[in-house]
Amino acid sequence: MWRVTVKAMASDRPSVLLFDWDNTLVDGWAGITAALNATFDAFGHPAWTVEDTRNRVRVSLRESFPQMFGTRWEDARDIFYDTLSRQHLAHVSPMPGMADVLEAGVSWPQGVVSNKAGLFLRREVTHLGWERFFTAVVGAGDAAADKPAPDPILLALSRIGRVPDRSVWYMGDTALDMRAAQAAGVTAVLVGNAEHDGGVEQAAADIHFQSGFELQARLRDLA
Numbered sequence: 001m002w003r004v005t006v007k008a009m010a011s012d013r014p015s016v017l018l019f020d021w022d023n024t025l026v027d028g029w030a031g032i033t034a035a036l037n038a039t040f041d042a043f044g045h046p047a048w049t050v051e052d053t054r055n056r057v058r059v060s061l062r063e064s065f066p067q068m069f070g071t072r073w074e075d076a077r078d079i080f081y082d083t084l085s086r087q088h089l090a091h092v093s094p095m096p097g098m099a100d101v102l103e104a105g106v107s108w109p110q111g112v113v114s115n116k117a118g119l120f121l122r123r124e125v126t127h128l129g130w131e132r133f134f135t136a137v138v139g140a141g142d143a144a145a146d147k148p149a150p151d152p153i154l155l156a157l158s159r160i161g162r163v164p165d166r167s168v169w170y171m172g173d174t175a176l177d178m179r180a181a182q183a184a185g186v187t188a189v190l191v192g193n194a195e196h197d198g199g200v201e202q203a204a205a206d207i208h209f210q211s212g213f214e215l216q217a218r219l220r221d222l223a
Contacts, residue, residue, distance in 0.1 A: 013222055014187070016162050017105045018153060020172035021114035021121060021139075022057075024191055025098045028116075028124065029054050031091035035084035039076050043069060055196045058176045060115040060140035060147070081117070088120055089127045097212030102133045104219040111136035111156040113170065113180075118142045135160045148176045150184035157184075171215070175203045182206075191215055 019025050022032070033053040040047055048056070057064075061077060069076040102110065110133050114121050118139030125137055136159035143151035150164075157164055170181035171189040174197045181188035190205035191212060200208055209215040 013167070014108060014169040015165075015167035016157065016160060016169070017108045017110045017219075018156055018168065018170045018186070019110070019112050020170075020174075020177050021112055021116055021124075023054065023095070023173045023196075024171060024177075025095060025102075025112070026092050026124065026128070027095055028088060028092040031084060031088035032057065034087060034091075035080045038083040039069075039080045042079050043072070043076060058115075058174060058197075061117065062140065063146065081120075084120060089123065092124045092127060094128065095212060097216055101212050101216045101219065102130065104216045104223065106133070107219075107223040109135050109160045109162065111138070111160055113138045113147070113152045113156050115140045115146050147180040148183060150180060153180060153184040153186060169207070173197070178203050178205045189215075 022028050029050045033048055033050045036053060037047045061080065065073040065076050065080075112121065112125065112134055116139050118137070118141055121139035122137050125131055125134065136156040138152045138156045138159070140146045143149075143155040145151045153170055154164060157168065162168065164185045166185070166187050168186035169189045170177065170184070170186050171191050172178065172181070173190070173192050173194060175194070178188040178190060187206045189207045189209065190200065190203045191209050193210065194200055194203045197203065209218065
């Protein structure tokens, strides 16, 4: 039995399904952590665990690295991307129930909006064989600004041929995802309990599903 919490004014039937990527559709944290630690090692910074990465990574690299590495952030960026390019596909796998969510969502246009660099994001989509699900795949650097700015969500909708309104669902796992959705004027859908990001109340979503399995059940019911 699915359980869902819905705030007033949220659309209870979507017209478009947009998804965050890492920790929403896929688990790729091991690859991201390895690339971060290679970068940290080069700069004499302490290593992170996978759990550290899950808890700390929110904004895109072009926003976070200047703060972390100062004037040498571009050198750090190059080390990070070189390491990631060599091993990220070995670590990416679907989050529980999410492959079935995409199958359940085929009645709607679907897309991805992520703060992972677009080049790596699209490689991972292809690696999983999920291109058939998505009309738009938008990553960090593809729009003028990255999440929590609304730009990448608006870009994805323009590629799908839709305008932003409350019938568009944007699904993610963090408060940042919910802020991006609300800034774009679409319905913010939290998947999971957001324990790594202050919890459900902190996320302030319009709709909340406890798991991908509950989201799948709801989509099948609506379809």
